[in-house]
Amino acid sequence: MGTLYIDRKDLFLKLEGNAISIYYNGKKEGSIPLNPVKRIIVSSNIIFETRLIKRLVDNNITVIFLSGKNMRFCGILRGSLHNNGLLRVQQYKSYLDEEFRINFSKELILRKLQRHKELLEEWQYLNHQSISLAIKTIEEITKSLNSFTYSIETIRGMEGGAASAFFSAYILLFDKKLNFCNRNRRPPLDPVNAVLSLCYTLVHYEVVREIEIAGLDPTIGFYHEFEYGRESLACDIVELFRPCVEEFVFRTFNEKNFTEDDFINNDKKAGCYLKKESREKFYFTYEEWIKNLRPLIRNEVREIARRLIGEEKSLLE
Numbered sequence: 001m002g003t004l005y006i007d008r009k010d011l012f013l014k015l016e017g018n019a020i021s022i023y024y025n026g027k028k029e030g031s032i033p034l035n036p037v038k039r040i041i042v043s044s045n046i047i048f049e050t051r052l053i054k055r056l057v058d059n060n061i062t063v064i065f066l067s068g069k070n071m072r073f074c075g076i077l078r079g080s081l082h083n084n085g086l087l088r089v090q091q092y093k094s095y096l097d098e099e100f101r102i103n104f105s106k107e108l109i110l111r112k113l114q115r116h117k118e119l120l121e122e123w124q125y126l127n128h129q130s131i132s133l134a135i136k137t138i139e140e141i142t143k144s145l146n147s148f149t150y151s152i153e154t155i156r157g158m159e160g161g162a163a164s165a166f167f168s169a170y171i172l173l174f175d176k177k178l179n180f181c182n183r184n185r186r187p188p189l190d191p192v193n194a195v196l197s198l199c200y201t202l203v204h205y206e207v208v209r210e211i212e213i214a215g216l217d218p219t220i221g222f223y224h225e226f227e228y229g230r231e232s233l234a235c236d237i238v239e240l241f242r243p244c245v246e247e248f249v250f251r252t253f254n255e256k257n258f259t260e261d262d263f264i265n266n267d268k269k270a271g272c273y274l275k276k277e278s279r280e281k282f283y284f285t286y287e288e289w290i291k292n293l294r295p296l297i298r299n300e301v302r303e304i305a306r307r308l309i310g311e312e313k314s315l316l317e
Helices: 050-058 085-095 098-126 129-147 152-173 191-214 232-254 276-309
Strands: 002-006 011-016 019-024 027-033 037-042 062-066 073-077
Touching (some): 002 276, 011 050, 050 073, 062 191, 085 098, 085 276, 098 152, 129 152, 152 232, 191 232, 191 276, 232 276
Parallel strands (some): 002 037
Antiparallel strands (some): 011 019, 019 027, 062 073
16 A cells, blocks of 8 residues: 555554554544555544554654645654664765755756657647647756756756746646646646646655665755755755656646646636645545655665665665
């Protein structure tokens, strides 16, 4: 199973044997074996028995809490951190090494640009002139990045220009009924932005989980500056998977898995969000997609760990 999604309020979850038992109004409604569960995503008001919380922590089962209707991240429960302090020491040293950070950032963004270019080339059959223009812009930025060594600030500016070019084409691929005119968030104002933001959030915490399992510090990145309360290393790695999210969201709407009727958007202050009955459909669709991405995320994180510490694989186990 891997992931348990809980989106029904007033449930009481307790530990019975080696299973999560689910109660509603004092009546048992079912149970789920603990062994296959790797993560729990909660987006409603429920109660966890303390014994169950302890077992989740002992089993290193991550619990991610999202707010109800707008699905914003609220918090995370995790087990004990990896004991490999040496790896984190090397991570901190590398953060202070400007040459390492520039090389890391340059490689990271070149890989992201390549994936965006490949996506746009796949969509050229749609015959939007903006797609060809976006490809040309990304090619020019890629060539410039390959030719010179820049500061991280300059790399960020070039990456921002490439992202702007990508989204100028991306927004034209969607049905106009969806009102997707630009990238916006906090809150997202249209169905496409709502699903993009939700997917980015979920992928981000998939990455955080793998970072902590590997023994790295998620707050110390190399492309993204340290910022209090932000998992900057996770933000770095997510850059590689943003094109995957954008391809998934395009395909989801293009195949009519979701339409404007699946969303509520009658309050600009609250933003646009999935209706409750549509969230179950989203969880299933997302899980089918992310299960193939998780090994790639794990490999990226572990490759960074090896790069920091050398090839002593035993240190990563």
